[in-house]
Amino acid sequence: MPAEPAVPAAPAVPADPAGAIRASDADRDRIADILREALAEGRLDAEEHSDRIDAVYRAKTVGELEPIVRDLPAGASDARPPRRQPASYTYGPELPDGPTENLVAVFSSSTRKGRWRVGGRTQAFSLFGSIEIDLTEAMFGQRLTVINATSIFGNVEVRVPENISLRGSGTGIFGNFEVDTLEAADPEAPVVVVNGYSVFGNVEAKPKRGKRIADLHDRLRKHLGR
Template sequence: MSDLPAVPDPREMRVSNADRERVAKVLNDSMAEGRLTVNELEERLDKVYAAKTFGDLEPLTRDLPAGNQARAAAYPQPAPSRVNRVGGRGTSATAIAIMSGTDRKGVWTVPPTFTTVALMGGVEIDLTDARFEDAETTIQAFAMMGGIDIYVPEDITIQVNGTGFMGAFENHAQDQAQPRPGAPLVRITGLALMGGVDVKRRKPRKQKNKPKEIEE
């Protein structure tokens, strides 16, 4: 089993240009409402565009009664997720089926690069309860006269770019060109040669019992 790190303080996370612009809008609106003077606005905007973390941004709207808008501007808004998915050490780097079948599912940690091969066999990769060692992961899928099914939940961003030759590399989930804030990005690539790779979206299911960690 992998050691899971503590959830990081959101104030220590790095901000993006879009995060700075959201705070700047709150400040500009507050100045228009008469809550800030022009000099105060200029002083705070200088701090906004110099900010590196969300902790730097939070004090700039703390005294403004902007409600949810100010709080949303001060902290990152992660995609809905049942768990913090990023962190830990990869527990399995490959899934290979030669004239047989294998799977990776349940609670497991995916390394930055994961390779799966189906040679006249079948592989099932289920990311529903998976964690990820890094925020960005590449799954290389190669199916030769075999089949690979990859299930991804709704709170994971995917990019599928595989090739089918006398076979099919199919994406039945919606691609997103840009990852959503807080959501792991999984790139799925590879080759289906007289075989099939099928990427499917799986909705979250209710968990009655905590699943066990997969060990090789």
């Protein structure tokens, strides 16, 4: 009885190359926007939202981002018209925009505080120096503000109003990296994300009790006569 012809093996399906692409800031911002919508709609509670946001800013590739929103309606933020922001808000677009601000302290100190319009991204680098970033009276030009902090034998301190969201992810190597995670009651409140690392140094981000973003807005309205 003649042998049956061998059936050629099916070609191996290559892994999706798109998933291996390094994630950009825009990719992370897109996922963060989907999570924000899910929190506002009650699909996620505050703890789940915080956990997933942390995963977003730790993700290195597009493939790591996709599972974070796999169980959410990813197109929701694009399908509906933009939500109108109440007039009391002093910040604007959802995503970081404008140029990156650089703060450098090498055997010196650098301070950014007072009434100023904070940009979407700030790079803070301290080498045997000290950097203070005080956002308690800042005017947010966008909803998401990202601060990348590096401290080597130095110190970087970030202070924010107590009624915004504060998140972060980093590493301390023979040093301290500490972010006091904070979730605002208002899902539309500004979000400050502090990422980075310290080597024999200190990176610290905390809310400043008694300082609220609404306080600044009230003062601005009085100043403008509104």
